[in-house]
Amino acid sequence: MPFTAVRFTDRFWAPRQRVNRERTIPHIDRQNTVTGRIDAFRRDWNPSPEVTRRDGRWNGTVVMFWDSDVAKWIEAAAYSLATTPDPALDARLDAIIALIAERQAPDGYMNTWFLTVDPEMRWANLRDWHELYDAGHLIEAAVAHYEATGKRSLLDVMCRYADYIGATFGRGPGQKRGYCGHPEIELALVRLARATGEQRYHDLARYFVDERGQQPHYFDQEAIARGQPPAQFWARSYEYNQAHLPVREQTEAVGHSVRAVYLYSAMADFAASEGDQQLRDACATIWRHLTTKRMYVMGGIGTSAKNEGFTSDYDLPNESAYAETCAAIGLVFWAQRMLRLGLDRRYTDILELALYNAVLSGVSHDGESFFYDNPLASAGTHHRSEWFACPCCPPNLARIIASLGDYVYAQNEHEAVVHLYAQGSGQFRFGEQDVTLHQQTDYPWDGRVTVRVETGAPASFALRLRVPAWSGAPELLLNGSPVNAPAEGGYLQIDREWIDGDEVVLALPMPVERLYARPDVTPDLGLVALRRGPLIYCVEQADQSVPVERIVLPASAELASEFRADVLDGLVVVTGTALAPTGAGWADDELYRTAPPELRPCPITAIPYYAWDNRAPGKMRVWLPTTGS
Structure with missing residues (x-):
């Protein structure tokens, strides 16, 4: 279900979406502006010496990632527009998108760093320099903007870029057999394929997933081409970027945690869309390993600041916990995609755990300061910041809160699924019949949830309600009478012909x-x-x-x-x-x-x-x- 079909009227998420809209999104835009990220898209951008090469080495590498910071803000702003019209925000998006379109190279390439600072090094270091990662976030922003506004201004720009990337990478004559050191473009291209209906973007995403970790290793080859011995890679192992093995042979959550869950999300996308059993098995195996051996009690993932990621099984220190906010957000993305492989509360429970704890802790109550890492103990010196040298987390938080409706409901032809509980409504369609489900609840403070059906004519479908593993035995009432509903995968199911005003009460014990x-x-x-x-x-x-x-x-x-x-x-x-x-x-x-x-x-x-x-x-x-x- 599109998040635009969901409305929050509760006292938990609705206020947070309002703060996100009124304070967080404008705050990030101001930071992007004062730090020069917006100006970087101007043709006359003249970066200061401290962000250019010095003594033959790159300085200010964070600047290489600036495009992604702006892209995630565009995505968040577009989601906000989709649910709450704002002419000023709409105009601001148009202006920034116009800069991006003007800055795009004639061949379709779009990366402010390599267009301005060092164009001869384009695609020279996929392992470290994030060109395809930046492209992925720009693609996601373009899809979000198109779906929110109907405008193709950014979508057309990014389709040109995606076509250029597709001509550059692949297994054909003269193409590079490379892939990004930071997964992201894979899941972005899947979204682009769905938005445009173009199979070539789906195929390109599949190439990037399939090529990862193959031999001869591309990262070795490109390092040699740069005159750098592959053994000098600072991380020492391609586990850091999940390129140590082909993805179907991977069995453990390793390396940089954000890169990991972005890659696993794309793997789950293909497991679902193509029925790829090997990818499905790999996802299930890695999921079990991560959630039973390398996840914090509040849903955070990634132990070490050194690699921003995983270390060894059961290594979960508290005060030094890294648990990057972006990693928890990526875990939510992956959990949602795992649900598309089969309705199982194991995935929803982790989605909910991460969302309410490891994600939400990342933003302050006033919406204008943020945690990058989320320890489970503090001596009183760990505090949120207004911005970071690498500010990936603030716009990531803004986009997930703005699109929160994505995670509450789902449906197919015969089922309406309630994954999360929050007062508000969700709009469904079964055949030619519109159906609205209204939730009345004070969740997460209280476990009693009333779901009222609004329908103009009788509608037959199965209502499936998640029973979280923490809740014990719930009470279920249909129109005031107890009902025994079969449970599968942790979801209760009531299959019947529904009429307007039907009401289901689910009482979840919350000790x-x-x-x-x-x-x-x-x-x-x-x-x-x-x-x-x-x-x-x-x-x-x-x-x-x-x-x-x-x-x-x-x-x-x-x-x-x-x-x-x-x-x-x-x-x-x-x-x-x-x-x-x-x-x-x-x-x-x-x-x-x-x-x-x-x-x-x-x-x-x-x-x-x-x-x-x-x-x-x-x-x-x-x-x-x-x-x-």
């Missing part, structure tokens, strides 16, 4: 739960985390009477939840009584002793992880020490 990590995750041994519904909780110093690092949560401590309207415009907190060691009885010169410190009761308040670092700066922890009694 406060303790979570424990597998013993192999050594940083979390002896620790406990709190979950309520789809939300992971943390303790932040602003709410505690003792230092957060001293809090011990007994296994027997009773926990309660309550809605507090005065905290960040309203949220549910978890409260209870914990223990904290005191310094009572310790002499001033006593550093160690044989008797343990005294533990005294202390009240604690936990808030949703996504909400931390929006109030007074202070320490934070997701995982807390616990006791056996």
Whole structure:
């Protein structure tokens, strides 16, 4: 279902979309402007010396990626226009797109860095220089703008570029057998093929997926052509960019986490559209490996800042966790595509977990500062920033929040599927009959969901409702009476002829739960985390009477939840009584002793992880020490 068929009227996502529209999107546009990203598309752009080559080496490599920052902003702005008309934003898009069209080379090539700074190095380093990655984001922006406005101004520009890329890369005579070190263009070309109906873009995307990791290795060959020994690659292994093996032979989530999930998204696209069983099996195997061995409790992925990605199984430290916001967004993309391979709540549960926690934490409550990395513990020094040297996350956040309706519903000829719960509506069509599903709920604060059917004439279809794995046994009512509905893949199904006013109530239990990590995750041994519904909780110093690092949560401590309207415009907190060691009885010169410190009761308040670092700066922890009694 297109996201334009979905409306939010709740007090959770609707305000966030409004903040995204009114504050985040304008903020990113201002940053793109003052940092020179918009001017880079002008023909007379004259980059300053610090972004040009120096001593034969590239300086300011981040500038090579500028096109993608503007492209993701265009995509976000287009999604916003599609649901909320804004003449000023529409005109702003037209002006920027006109600059891009004017800057495009006569042969169709479009990359501001290589058109201006070093044109002779075009396509010289696909491994590191992101030309095709930039192209992918520009293509996604073009598709979004076309679908939102009906205008072909950017779409035509990017079709020319895609045709140029298709003539340059492939297995034909004189073509380069290359692919991008940062996957993105693959999934973008799939979108372009769907938007235009042109098979050649689908075939080009398939080439890039199939060619990856083949021998002789293209990255080795291009390095030799540049006069650089392949062994000098700083990452030491092509696992970094998921090019260590052909994609059908890959079994583990490795390397740079954003690159990984973008590639896996494209693999799932082809597994679904072409029935490619090998790709389907590879996706399922990698998914299981990632979600059972290399994913944080709040849905973040990627452990290390050094490679912005994965390390080894169960290596999930808390304070040094990288968990890049873009990686969580990419995990949402991949999860949605896995759902197209088969309706299974395992994928939706992870989609929801990442969205409500690891994605949403990336943007501040006011919409104008951002996390690049998302640790699970902080000494009080980790804060959001207004912008970054490599600002990939802010526009990525803007585009996923603006297009949030993409993830709530789905349908085929005979089924209406509710993946996520949020008050609002979704418009469906079965044959010649329009059907609207209205959700009434206070999710994620409350697990009761009422779905009311609006239809002008009776309509036959199966309504499928997800039961999250965390919810236990739900209650299901149809027009006020209990109903036993068959469940498949974690979705309840009610198949009948629906009439106007029919009403289904799904009551999902939403207790406060303790979570424990597998013993192999050594940083979390002896620790406990709190979950309520789809939300992971943390303790932040602003709410505690003792230092957060001293809090011990007994296994027997009773926990309660309550809605507090005065905290960040309203949220549910978890409260209870914990223990904290005191310094009572310790002499001033006593550093160690044989008797343990005294533990005294202390009240604690936990808030949703996504909400931390929006109030007074202070320490934070997701995982807390616990006791056996």
